[in-house]
Amino acid sequence: MSRLARILPGSLSVLLFFAAWEGYCRYSGISPLILPAPSGIGVAFAELVQERATWRHFGVTLGETLAGFFIATVTGVALGGIIARSPLLERAFHPFVVASQVVPKVALVPLFVLWFGFGPTSKVVVSAVIAFFPVLTNTILGLRSIDGGHEDVFRAARARPLQRFRMLDLPSALPAILAGMEMAVVLATIGAVVGEYLGGNAGLGYLAVATMNAFQTDRLFAIVLLLTAMGFALFAAMASLRRLLIPWHRSAERH
Amino acid sequence: MSIRVVCQGLSKTFVTRTGRVAALDPIKLDVAPGEFVVLIGASGCGKTTLLRIIGGLDTASSGTIGLAAGMPGRNGIGFVFQQPNLLPWMTVEQNVALPLRLAGMRRAERLDRARALCAMVGIGGFERRWPRELSGGMQQRAAIARALANDPALLLMDEPFGALDALTRARLNAELERIWMATGATVMLVTHSISEAVMLADRIVVMSPRPGRIREIVPVPFARPRPPAIEESGEFQAIAGRLRRLLAPEGLREVTTPALLTHMPADQRDATEGSA
Numbered sequence: 001m002s003r004l005a006r007i008l009p010g011s012l013s014v015l016l017f018f019a020a021w022e023g024y025c026r027y028s029g030i031s032p033l034i035l036p037a038p039s040g041i042g043v044a045f046a047e048l049v050q051e052r053a054t055w056r057h058f059g060v061t062l063g064e065t066l067a068g069f070f071i072a073t074v075t076g077v078a079l080g081g082i083i084a085r086s087p088l089l090e091r092a093f094h095p096f097v098v099a100s101q102v103v104p105k106v107a108l109v110p111l112f113v114l115w116f117g118f119g120p121t122s123k124v125v126v127s128a129v130i131a132f133f134p135v136l137t138n139t140i141l142g143l144r145s146i147d148g149g150h151e152d153v154f155r156a157a158r159a160r161p162l163q164r165f166r167m168l169d170l171p172s173a174l175p176a177i178l179a180g181m182e183m184a185v186v187l188a189t190i191g192a193v194v195g196e197y198l199g200g201n202a203g204l205g206y207l208a209v210a211t212m213n214a215f216q217t218d219r220l221f222a223i224v225l226l227l228t229a230m231g232f233a234l235f236a237a238m239a240s241l242r243r244l245l246i247p248w249h250r251s252a253e254r255h
Numbered sequence: 256m257s258i259r260v261v262c263q264g265l266s267k268t269f270v271t272r273t274g275r276v277a278a279l280d281p282i283k284l285d286v287a288p289g290e291f292v293v294l295i296g297a298s299g300c301g302k303t304t305l306l307r308i309i310g311g312l313d314t315a316s317s318g319t320i321g322l323a324a325g326m327p328g329r330n331g332i333g334f335v336f337q338q339p340n341l342l343p344w345m346t347v348e349q350n351v352a353l354p355l356r357l358a359g360m361r362r363a364e365r366l367d368r369a370r371a372l373c374a375m376v377g378i379g380g381f382e383r384r385w386p387r388e389l390s391g392g393m394q395q396r397a398a399i400a401r402a403l404a405n406d407p408a409l410l411l412m413d414e415p416f417g418a419l420d421a422l423t424r425a426r427l428n429a430e431l432e433r434i435w436m437a438t439g440a441t442v443m444l445v446t447h448s449i450s451e452a453v454m455l456a457d458r459i460v461v462m463s464p465r466p467g468r469i470r471e472i473v474p475v476p477f478a479r480p481r482p483p484a485i486e487e488s489g490e491f492q493a494i495a496g497r498l499r500r501l502l503a504p505e506g507l508r509e510v511t512t513p514a515l516l517t518h519m520p521a522d523q524r525d526a527t528e529g530s531a
């Protein structure tokens with residue numbers, strides 16, 4: 001398939017979508033406070049990115065997201081590694097693991113604000129708690145699905161435990177772990193923004209709430225756009241990491 | 256450098272959801288250092304199980320197994336599995352070099368050796384590919400190269416040439432004989448091909464299923480190296496015929512006309528007809 005044929009359908013449909021949106025806003029007489037036109041959002045976006053304060057808020061949200069994601073990944077992989085190895089520990093941890101999955105964590109955010117204050121710490125905690133679960137389950141899944149035939153190769157060759165871990169366990173589990181991390185990075189962003197909605201005075205989530213209260217709907221859309229760009233960049237970074245770490249895996253092939 | 260393999264009263268019973276499977280009835284087998292033994296028998300008669308127990312991948316339910324003399328230890332055993340079992344995250348040459356890496360050989364050195372082995376088994380030019388980019392037969396050849404990499408004193412091969420075309424198979428049979436003669440390793444090889452068994456073996460262990468036991472051990476007296484033409488000799492055909500009768504199921508043992516063979520269950524036909 002040529003590059004053009006690959007890109008064209010997607011670009012065309014996006015273009016059409018925005019054209020229809022723009023047309024609707026111009027000719028239906030809908031108030032821009034309810035639904036601003038894309039052109040208006042574009043103007044608001046251009047203004048937004050020129051303000052220094054915007055980038056300060058952007059940096060706060062990005063920092064909280066990365067910190068939450070990092071904590072979620074480290075604890076998820078470590079705990080998953082321990083649980084996958086020991087059936088006893090798995091049974092011991094099971095109620096907590098299930099609870100951490102089914103408790104609606106967003107409902108806990110006010111509690112985290114109470115415990116960790118209005119500063120960035122509470123956002124990092126929310127972000128980490130929400131992003132933690134997919135990393136944990138995928139790590140366990142990855143380590144549990146090591147191919148028996150591959151294990152035989154290492155046992156027949158009398159590999160030492162550390163060699164086995166480095167050359168078998170880790171690479172076997174890596175595709176699943178990376179899939180978990182891909183979900184986690186998205187969830188970490190959501191966690192940080194939701195945390196900012198509910199408390200504090202910094203970050204794009206806070207900025208969105210403040211903008212909404214001032215009825216600047218076009219600017220609110222512009223902030224969402226900026227958040228989308230951040231989420232997309234993080235997701236793209238994860239995809240590059242995937243290609244870097246597991247080039248042998250089918251999922252690392254370019255689409 | 257080679258190993259003597261002594262199995263005494265070796266048995267294996269698998270306990271499964273649906274009951275117990277007697278995979279091996281007490282097996283008594285003594286393989287001399289440097290001997291080439293071929294295991295043959297219908298599907299499910301316990302050949303893989305026996306090889307896995309000898310290789311230390313499974314434990315016997317009863318009996319003992321001794322690997323004596325030679326140089327047992329880290330690099331003692333090379334195992335070719337019934338499936339290639341290549342690691343998908345390593346290139347072909349890295350897979351072949353894996354036993355050397357585990358033994359601590361330097362990178363440049365072990366990759367040199369891996370490339371030489373790839374060339375030997377006929378997959379030269381594919382060293383840098385991922386295993387999934389190779390055909391089934393090529394993957395199996397990479398697995399053979401891996402098993403040979405650290406010059407094992409005992410080589411356990413579970414249908415190593417099963418996925419190969421007849422010509423490649425004949426070439427690798429000859430290559431294996433050459434390696435075996437050069438290294439003096441003890442070899443235990445499983446096959447469903449009668450001609451391959453007669454071509455390679457010092458002794459052929461004929462096994463029978465349910466429960467798996469040794470039906471008979473057939474010696475093959477030909478001198479080494481054995482030229483391909485030997486297959487047409489009367490003596491070769493006589494041994495092959497004897498194996499065919501031993502492998503036929505009860506009641507059919509004396510009657511092996513093709514017409515009757517086609518009425519046998521497919522798995523037993525495999526073992527009886529040998530390679531295509």
Ligand SMILES: Nc1ncnc2c1ncn2[C@@H]1O[C@H](COP(=O)(O)OP(=O)(O)OP(=O)(O)O)[C@@H](O)[C@H]1O
Binds near residue numbers: 299
């Ligand atoms: N892990 C297992 N659990 C339960 N039963 C098993 C297991 N492995 C093998 N068996 C049983 O043991 C018997 C012998 O199996 P084995 O794989 O050794 O046969 P085989 O001679 O290698 O057959 P094939 O020629 O098809 O490879 C079979 O009846 C099989 O069902």
Ligand SMILES: [Mg+2]
Binds near residue numbers: 413
């Ligand atoms: Mg088998």
